[in-house]
Amino acid sequence: MSDCLTHSAPDSVFLEPWHAQVFALTVHLNEAGRFSWAQWVERFSETLRRHGLDRQLDGGADYFNAWLETLEAIPAEAGNASAQEVERVRRDWEEAYLGTPHGDPVRLSAR
Amino acid sequence: MAGLGQAAPMPHDHSDHPHALLPSEPALRVKALETILVRKGLIDPAALDEIIDTYQNKIGPQNGARVVARAWSDPVFKAALLADADTVLAELGYYGRQGEHMVVVENTPEQHNMVVCTLCSCYPWPLLGIPPGWYKSDAYRARAVRAPRAVLAEFGVTLPAETSVRVWDSTAEVRYLVLPMRPAGTDAMEEEDLLALVSRDSMIGTALAALPAAALPPTTAPPTTNGAQT
Structure with missing residues (x-):
């Protein structure tokens, strides 16, 4: 655990860029009225509880994995982004990365 | 962040990859x-x-530190903060996004306060920013309530036996900020100088406010100009 005595050298706010992105997506969807923060807390805490049944969560990558799993379920249930659709677009992104020469910007081809 | 459909190349140390580095x-x-x-x-x-x-x-513990330093310096402000934090914090612009229902709890020689969220990671974003990893860990969430003195000891905090420890469990509805005790030897310090003594952890309750450099023994004084240890 941290024994840092001042706020002059804070931990990194987000350890990886996708942690920031999934956080921002959640806040944005909340503020757009897709769910209340109380609903989010209820669902997220349930995911954390389930993930923590057989191991200790360290609050790092496992925390954001639980966060992502929770967030993915909400638009899926609302019919806005099914698991199949997410998987298809995930594959599109993967192919885009693998097909882009190193150093070039990665673009997703049109649907 | 790059816009939709376009991502910046990943930072990279090697030059032998034929394609862009695949994200996780x-x-x-x-x-x-x-x-x-x-x-x-x-x-x-x-x-x-x-x-x-x-x-x-933009948002981080410097906001909470400003509130604490002002409370240490201004008794009227402190009384208002403890009585109705939401109103006082709204006037300072520290409200919204997980800071809507704030309670400020004051450390005293009789009672030390500590904040946890046993459910997930509820935290006063407008005052402290995003919580640190340890605040979100099972180790802290599960043990802060059950064994607060042991957790405090891991943070290097040992309280006098006569000081009780009260643990506040945050929720989606209520979030807490600890008002740490003003360190001895700071009577002459101005609000701006006090800011450096207020750490994030001291406002969660897992640290005490730092001592000013002048109050530290010479052998332990940190090699910085502002007395802040990192």
Whole structure:
């Protein structure tokens, strides 16, 4: 655990860029009225509880994995982004990365 | 953050890869989710950028430290803060996004306060920013309530036996900020100088406010100009 005595050298706010992105997506969807923060807390805490049944969560990558799993379920249930659709677009992104020469910007081809 | 459908190349140390470095599996899932929601007009990429910029660069424990330093310096402000934190914090602009229902709890020689969220990671974002990893860990969430003195000891805090420890469990409805005790030997210090003594952890209750450099024994004085240890 941290024994840092001042706020002059804070931990990194987000350890990886996708942690920031999934956080921002959640806040944005909340503020757009897709769910209340109380609903989010209820669902997220349930995911954390389930993930923590057989191991200790360290609050790092496992925390954001639980966060992502929770967030993915909400638009899926609302019919806005099914698991199949997410998987298809995930594959599109993967192919885009693998097909882009190193150093070039990665673009997703049109649907 | 790059816009939809375009991502900046990943930082890279090698030159022998024929293609762009593939992001991790969860990173690709987040990109996929974002892509779908943007295509359907459900989210605005610019709003996402604004949210990330806010929490990476603009909001952090310096906000809470300012509130604490003012409370130490101004008894009227402190009384108002303890009586009705929401009103006082709103006047300072520290409100919204997980800071709507704030309670400030004051440390005294009789009672030390500590904050946890046993459910997940509820935290006063406008005052402290995004919580540190340890605040979100099972080790802290499970043990802060059950064994607060042991947890405090791991943070290097040992309280006098006569000081009780009260643990406040945050929720989606109520969040807490600890008002640490003003360190001895700081009577002559101005509000601006006091800021450096107020750490994030001291406002969660897992640290005490730092001693000013002048109060530290010479052998332990940190080699910095402002007395702050990192």
